[in-house]
Amino acid sequence: MTKLTVIGAGAWGTALAITARKAGSDVVLWTRHSAHSDLLNTENVNSSYLPDIPLAAGITATSDIRHAAQADILLLVTPAQHARETLYRLKPELEAETILVMCSKGIEQESGRLMSEIMEEIAPSNPHAILSGPNFAAEIARGLPAAATLACRHQELGESLVKAIGLPTFRPYLTDDVIGAQIGGAVKNVLAIACGLVAGGRLGENARAALITRGMAEILRLGEKLGARAETLMGLSGFGDLILCCTSQTSRNFSLGAALGQGDILEEILQERTAVTEGVYTASAICRLAEKFGIEMPICAAVDEILNGGTAVSSAIEDLLARPFRDEKLAGF
Structure with a gap:
């Protein structure tokens, strides 16, 4: 045994x-x-x-x-x-x-x-x-x-x-794609917070669908730089985990984002929790990696600004929506 x-x-x-x-x-x-x-x-x-x-x-x-x-x-x-x-x-x-x-x-x-x-x-x-x-x-x-x-x-x-x-x-x-199996699970923690913000702020299902889709583009972009295979990122540990955690209050990251979207204070949310909400800590690490490799991850960056930069939720959303229109293959959001 x-x-x-x-x-x-x-x-x-x-x-x-x-x-x-x-x-x-x-x-x-x-x-x-x-x-x-x-x-x-x-x-x-x-x-x-x-x-x-x-x-x-x-x-x-x-x-x-x-x-x-x-x-x-x-x-x-x-x-x-x-x-x-x-x-x-x-x-x-x-x-x-x-x-x-x-x-x-x-x-x-x-x-x-x-x-x-x-x-x-x-x-x-x-x-x-x-x-x-x-x-x-x-x-x-x-x-x-x-x-x-x-x-x-x-x-x-x-x-x-x-x-x-x-x-x-x-x-x-x-x-055998050890790198790819980790990227989706790490980045989706941050993207789930973003989708929770959308839900808590009552911005609609269209906005959540857009975040999930463009968030997947951010996962693929980072994965490519770190040597992950796209098929791994589109599999269970990437796309599958992203869908699950961006659509359910059972996700600690989603529920934290929803509370922030409703106006709750981050420190108070964390104090009430017995389990760790990984996206809060991974957000800044992801943004430093994006900067290191010169890639755009605007959704993750917006979440990091809210969590660690003191940016108001409404301001971060306005900044995302003010980004210039671009070709879908190139767009960060």
């Missing part, structure tokens, strides 16, 4: 632990706090994140990082901005053959690095992969049908991971 540990006991980590256990893996769920692991073990439910969904029988929770690291596969599900810290904590305990699967979506705010680049920097000898796609945690935990992109550079590794987490209702599709 495959020994698998999920690092991070939020909603997504818990859903993946349930999925992996159903797939037949021996599963440990790691959480930072011992009080939380005790509750998970005694109550058999993650009442903080998925209160209505019992844990699959056989899942063991722990706050001991050494115990957690003793696994064939580690699913890394802490927030993207904590990935570096988490990997540094894990590194002394890792065996060289332990497989690292990054399941968080984002770009490191300080360095502008992708999650795969951080894994390669800190744990270069370990095999690694990326899991990303249009996946709301509660639906996965309930066993509703879903699919995801599983990216790694070696087919044999990918096939072993599919066996460890794949189910008829959770279908990982393999690719």
Whole structure:
């Protein structure tokens, strides 16, 4: 039996632990706090994140990082901005053959690095992969049908991971485009905030459709510069995730944008949340990458200005709408 540990006991980590256990893996769920692991073990439910969904029988929770690291596969599900810290904590305990699967979506705010680049920097000898796609945690935990992109550079590794987490209702599709599998998930976080702003400001469904479409152009533009394949970006981890998170209040990024569009204050929204809203931190990293490569990403730039530049929502929207008319192949918006 495959020994698998999920690092991070939020909603997504818990859903993946349930999925992996159903797939037949021996599963440990790691959480930072011992009080939380005790509750998970005694109550058999993650009442903080998925209160209505019992844990699959056989899942063991722990706050001991050494115990957690003793696994064939580690699913890394802490927030993207904590990935570096988490990997540094894990590194002394890792065996060289332990497989690292990054399941968080984002770009490191300080360095502008992708999650795969951080894994390669800190744990270069370990095999690694990326899991990303249009996946709301509660639906996965309930066993509703879903699919995801599983990216790694070696087919044999990918096939072993599919066996460890794949189910008829959770279908990982393999690719070797590790870069492409990360771009869509990171950028859609920011675009989902933009679509939430449209919804909260009652700007209409036409405006949201335009944002999704032109947002996809921004994903493709950045992906091309970073070496991603267009077909990956148009797949589950790109276009699929974009559609899901730009059309539902279940998305933390969309709901944050909707609250901002209704006039709520960013700091107050974040204070009320137990889960991290990745797009808030990824927005500035994306804009620095766009500047570095000399590409236009005006929607992401507008969101960054609202989140980090002090620009009013109404002013950012006016600036977007004031952009000159251009050929669709060239237009940023």
